[in-house]
Amino acid sequence: MKEKTVFELSVAGRKGVTLSDCDVPSKPLEDLLGEENLRDSLPMPELSEMDTVRHFTALSRNNYSIDNGFYPLGSCTMKYNPKMNEAIAKMPGFAGLHPLQFEETIQGALELIEHLERILTEIAGMYACSVQPAAGAHGELLGLMMIHAYHKSRGDDQREWVLIPDSAHGTNPASAARCGFKVKSVPTNSEGLTDVQALKRMLNDTVAAFMLTNPNTTGLFEKDICTICDVVHQSGGLVYCDGANMNALLGIARPGDMGFDVMHFNLHKTFSTPHGGGGPGCGAVAVTKKLEPFLPTPRIERARDQYRLNYDRPQSIGRIHSFYGAFLVAVRAYAYIRNLGADGLRQVAEMAVLNANYIRSKMKDAYEIPHDRFCMHEVVLSASHQKKTCGVRALDISKRLMDYGYHPPTNYFPLIIPEALMIEPTETENKETLDAFCDAMLSIAKEADENPDILISAPHNTDIGRLNETVALKQLNVNWLTHHKEKKDA
Amino acid sequence: MSIPENLKYTNSHEWLQIDGDVATIGITDHAQAELGDIVYLELPEAGRVLQKEEVFGTVESVKAVSELYSPVSGEVIETNAPLCDATETINKDPYNTAWLLKVKVSKPDELNDLMDAKAYSKLIEE
Numbered sequence: 001m002k003e004k005t006v007f008e009l010s011v012a013g014r015k016g017v018t019l020s021d022c023d024v025p026s027k028p029l030e031d032l033l034g035e036e037n038l039r040d041s042l043p044m045p046e047l048s049e050m051d052t053v054r055h056f057t058a059l060s061r062n063n064y065s066i067d068n069g070f071y072p073l074g075s076c077t078m079k080y081n082p083k084m085n086e087a088i089a090k091m092p093g094f095a096g097l098h099p100l101q102f103e104e105t106i107q108g109a110l111e112l113i114e115h116l117e118r119i120l121t122e123i124a125g126m127y128a129c130s131v132q133p134a135a136g137a138h139g140e141l142l143g144l145m146m147i148h149a150y151h152k153s154r155g156d157d158q159r160e161w162v163l164i165p166d167s168a169h170g171t172n173p174a175s176a177a178r179c180g181f182k183v184k185s186v187p188t189n190s191e192g193l194t195d196v197q198a199l200k201r202m203l204n205d206t207v208a209a210f211m212l213t214n215p216n217t218t219g220l221f222e223k224d225i226c227t228i229c230d231v232v233h234q235s236g237g238l239v240y241c242d243g244a245n246m247n248a249l250l251g252i253a254r255p256g257d258m259g260f261d262v263m264h265f266n267l268h269k270t271f272s273t274p275h276g277g278g279g280p281g282c283g284a285v286a287v288t289k290k291l292e293p294f295l296p297t298p299r300i301e302r303a304r305d306q307y308r309l310n311y312d313r314p315q316s317i318g319r320i321h322s323f324y325g326a327f328l329v330a331v332r333a334y335a336y337i338r339n340l341g342a343d344g345l346r347q348v349a350e351m352a353v354l355n356a357n358y359i360r361s362k363m364k365d366a367y368e369i370p371h372d373r374f375c376m377h378e379v380v381l382s383a384s385h386q387k388k389t390c391g392v393r394a395l396d397i398s399k400r401l402m403d404y405g406y407h408p409p410t411n412y413f414p415l416i417i418p419e420a421l422m423i424e425p426t427e428t429e430n431k432e433t434l435d436a437f438c439d440a441m442l443s444i445a446k447e448a449d450e451n452p453d454i455l456i457s458a459p460h461n462t463d464i465g466r467l468n469e470t471v472a473l474k475q476l477n478v479n480w481l482t483h484h485k486e487k488k489d490a
Numbered sequence: 491m492s493i494p495e496n497l498k499y500t501n502s503h504e505w506l507q508i509d510g511d512v513a514t515i516g517i518t519d520h521a522q523a524e525l526g527d528i529v530y531l532e533l534p535e536a537g538r539v540l541q542k543e544e545v546f547g548t549v550e551s552v553k554a555v556s557e558l559y560s561p562v563s564g565e566v567i568e569t570n571a572p573l574c575d576a577t578e579t580i581n582k583d584p585y586n587t588a589w590l591l592k593v594k595v596s597k598p599d600e601l602n603d604l605m606d607a608k609a610y611s612k613l614i615e616e
Contacts, residue, residue, distance in 0.1 A: 470552060470578065
């Protein structure tokens with residue numbers, strides 16, 4: 001049953017609390033505030049305490065989260081965040097710090113950040129790292145600003161283009177454009193990988209950088225990565241690694257060894273810190289030696305057993321975040337990394353890749369798999385066959401999954417795969433969970449053949465059926481009062 | 491899928507109707523179906539001179555943002571500006587009321603590069 005809003009549940013005069021009698025003489029409100037300041041245009045809902053508790057509890061039960069079910073969106077949205085990380089981040093020594101405390105009173109916090117930056121540098125196979133950026137796209141912007149500063153420092157001012165594969169995350173071209181670069185799209189070849197010949201033809205002395213996600217968004221490892229980095233470097237450009245898919249590589253392969261010059265990690269993806277509701281996250285950026293002078297200030301440095309914040313870095317691009325980024329996110333990531341250790345991190349990648357390939361092998365008779373070979377941590381299916389034969393699209397399959405009690409996977413991304421369904425199970429799911437999800441997907445494929453209408457009109461078992469996304473985009477109204485007024489006026 | 495016989499088509503799913511030296515341009519039924527509900531449209535100003543295959547606008551649906559490419563070179567003489575406030579028309583009637591641009595064709599030879607309905611229908615079947 002659809003839960004009413006608090007305004008609809010409201011009954012005039014109903015109260016949630018009873019205040020004790022006032023022990024000073026009471027005065028009418030008009031006398032206290034002045035009649036001109038009183039208005040009745042903002043009615044407050046009037047409910048009993050019990051009604052209020054039931055209302056919000058009912059709403060909370062409509063949430064779907066990884067704590068109550070499998071999430072095929074994977075690390076991209078939220079992989080499992082061990083509860084221990086939360087407990088550690090809430091320790092008063094971390095949570096009670098004030099950002100304006102003197103350096104000598106926050107030595108432990110500075111040590112943690114400095115240590116985390118060193119660990120991330122090692123995982124990246126690079127030279128230095130900053131955990132200041134608050135998100136992946138923020139990290140991309142920082143990386144590109146440093147690339148810009150690097151070329152400028154060499155008098156290489158004409159490099160105005162950034163090349164980006166057509167399979168890339170939308171943030172890549174957005175960050176490049178935000179940084180003042182012009183963007184050109186590099187095609188993907190029939191194997192689902194960067195078309196190296198096309199890339200070569202596009203490279204010249206006006207190209208500042210090539211941005212690449214590895215493994216790329218089709219879930220495939222860019223096996224020509226060393227050649228790619230070589231040809232970009234030969235033309236004087238730099239190579240940026242979007243580390244969104246590091247879950248597949250942890251402890252196994254390092255972007256720095258592949259030839260990348262700069263990368264961002266999403267601590268809130270790979271290192272299991274929360275990022276629901278838009279943050280705070282952490283898009284830590286790691287760089288090779290030649291980009292190190294451009295890292296944002298302040299830098300945390302250690303001198304004679306004391307950590308200090310160094311602002312004296314003349315080539316730095318400046319600050320990218322107030323204070324030193326989202327500190328408690330760094331604490332959670334540090335706890336996660338230290339708890340797993342090097343072997344544990346490697347196992348994360350191994351299990352993530354194994355789980356994705358398990359799903360791929362179970363799906364391949366029911367769904368088209370555009371690049372059907374070993375994938376990395378995610379597998380991209382296509383509903384093209386269903387669309388052609390029974391008029392069922394990726395969106396309908398996603399909606400139907402909700403009837404089976406699952407959150408839908410990413411759909412229609414990457415853009416180069418028609419009717420894409422991207423599934424990332426992550427490392428923490430066991431075989432029983434994966435089997436149950438696969439059974440649902442197979443059952444849906446069967447329904448598509450036999451009774452497509454049940455998919456096209458899905459979901460049926462949720463409180464609210466299929467939403468009109470166009471109206472949601474063009475006439476979004478989240479204010480009940482104006483909505484109610486519009487309805488009354490109509 | 492509707493593919494009118496009297497129109498010309500591009501690889502990037504625009505249609506074009508010729509009337510003397512004026513070409514009316516829009517996006518195809520296939521394009522609107524692939525995009526899904528269209529929520530935003532950006533068109534150029536009249537007077538802008540376009541080269542063949544130049545980006546002349548943007549169309550955004552609930553699924554994706556796509557660029558619009560001019561099938562021919564020439565000057566924009568009229569745009570269907572009211573469409574920007576009624577983008578659902580593109581989904582409903584892509585070939586008639588939802589035309590996007592009228593262009594005065596400067597290189598008529600370019601029209602020979604466009605596909606007829608039969609070739610376009612083959613393209614989208616692939």
